[in-house]
Amino acid sequence: MVRTHCWAVLEPAGKCARSGCRNPVVVAMAFCNAELLCNVVDPLAAIFMSASIHSDLHCHSHFSDGSLSPEALLFLAQSRGVNQLAITDHDTVKAYSPALAANAAELGVSLISGCELSCQWQRRGIHIIGLNMNLEDTAFRQAMLQQAEARGHRAEAIARALARLGFTVDLAQVQELAAPGILGRPHVAKHLVATGQQPSMAAAFKRVLGDGKAGDIKANWPELETVVGWIVRAGGVAVLAHPLKYKVTLTKLRGLLDDFKQVGGQGIEVISGHQEPSRVKTLSDLASRYDLHASMGSDFHTPGQPWADLGHIQSIPEGCKPIWQLWS
Ligand code: AMP
Ligand code: ZN
Numbered sequence: 101m102v103r104t105h106c107w108a109v110l111e112p113a114g115k116c117a118r119s120g121c122r123n124p125v126v127v128a129m130a131f132c133n134a135e136l137l138c139n140v141v142d143p144l145a146a147i148f149m150s151a152s153i154h155s156d157l158h159c160h161s162h163f164s165d166g167s168l169s170p171e172a173l174l175f176l177a178q179s180r181g182v183n184q185l186a187i188t189d190h191d192t193v194k195a196y197s198p199a200l201a202a203n204a205a206e207l208g209v210s211l212i213s214g215c216e217l218s219c220q221w222q223r224r225g226i227h228i229i230g231l232n233m234n235l236e237d238t239a240f241r242q243a244m245l246q247q248a249e250a251r252g253h254r255a256e257a258i259a260r261a262l263a264r265l266g267f268t269v270d271l272a273q274v275q276e277l278a279a280p281g282i283l284g285r286p287h288v289a290k291h292l293v294a295t296g297q298q299p300s301m302a303a304a305f306k307r308v309l310g311d312g313k314a315g316d317i318k319a320n321w322p323e324l325e326t327v328v329g330w331i332v333r334a335g336g337v338a339v340l341a342h343p344l345k346y347k348v349t350l351t352k353l354r355g356l357l358d359d360f361k362q363v364g365g366q367g368i369e370v371i372s373g374h375q376e377p378s379r380v381k382t383l384s385d386l387a388s389r390y391d392l393h394a395s396m397g398s399d400f401h402t403p404g405q406p407w408a409d410l411g412h413i414q415s416i417p418e419g420c421k422p423i424w425q426l427w428s
């Protein structure tokens with residue numbers, strides 16, 4: 101059964117007209133008009149539920165560049181059989197609150213604190229996932245403030261870089277697009293599309309915001325060592341995010357992993373969204389070569405992207421040490 105509830109059958113208050121369900125996922129989905137099944141068990145979820153742990157340790161809420169609220173992510177995770185979830189917004193942990201923790205407990209989802217931190221290594225932009233930090237740690241809270249400030253300065257630098265190319269970027273409008281989240285490149289891309297300066301988000305990234313383009317400003321980010329230090333000192337585990345997305349040679353990637361290990365990194369994403377088996381093999385070999393624990397995450401941002409869909413990821417391959425061994 102598909103598409104039992106589309107936006108057309110939702111009442112204004114967000115209650116499903118058919119079942120009376122007020123599941124916030126349904127409400128969130130309604131706004132993006134994606135397919136979502138209310139009160140219908142996802143067939144994959146049934147399989148995952150039979151396994152002991154099904155994790156998704158990399159996803160984004162509307163506090164960064166995702167489209168769903170943390171509560172909606174929780175409901176979606178549960179409907180997909182995910183019983184261990186980390187919400188890893190870019191450079192913010194605003195998704196986490198006592199109310200969310202209570203919701204998670206009620207739904208039987210083990211909520212792990214998480215954050216995807218931006219840093220640089222050899223002047224390349226690198227993402228490090230921090231998991232299981234103490235979010236009350238004073239130094240970590242200070243680090244979050246520092247990252248927010250860096251994002252602010254970076255946004256201004258992006259606007260200047262794009263102005264030099266003849267674009268007009270109104271940062272107040274970009275901030276509105278980003279609300280309630282922090283401002284990132286996807287919001288600038290959205291703004292360029294909304295103001296008719298680019299035909300699509302993809303074009304905006306390809307032309308000006310993607311890797312190595314004028315709007316890909318990295319100078320504001322701290323060094324890899326600093327970011328790993330923040331995570332470790334807050335009692336967390338540092339994981340190299342999506343290692344095959346950095347467009348570097350395998351030799352460079354090994355250099356990165358050498359340095360990452362040296363500064364206290366403990367994990368690597370062996371499963372990052374939908375991946376070819378050969379890539380999973382490359383990553384699990386790297387995990388064992390560098391004696392790193394393996395993490396798994398969809399990098400979910402919004403419904404309708406099957407390559408990064410919450411909970412729809414394969415398990416960690418046999419022989420890898422699951423990252424959650426480090427906290428459970
Ligand atoms: P930021 O943290 O501001 O550097 O933005 C990074 C986010 O931009 C990533 O997490 C992706 O969601 C998005 N992104 C990066 N590259 C692309 C791309 N080529 N096309 C679409 N979105 C992208
Ligand atoms: Zn993102």
Ligand code: FE
Pocket residue numbers: 216227341342
């Ligand atoms: Fe990332």
Ligand code: FE
Pocket residue numbers: 158159160216399
């Ligand atoms: Fe991400």
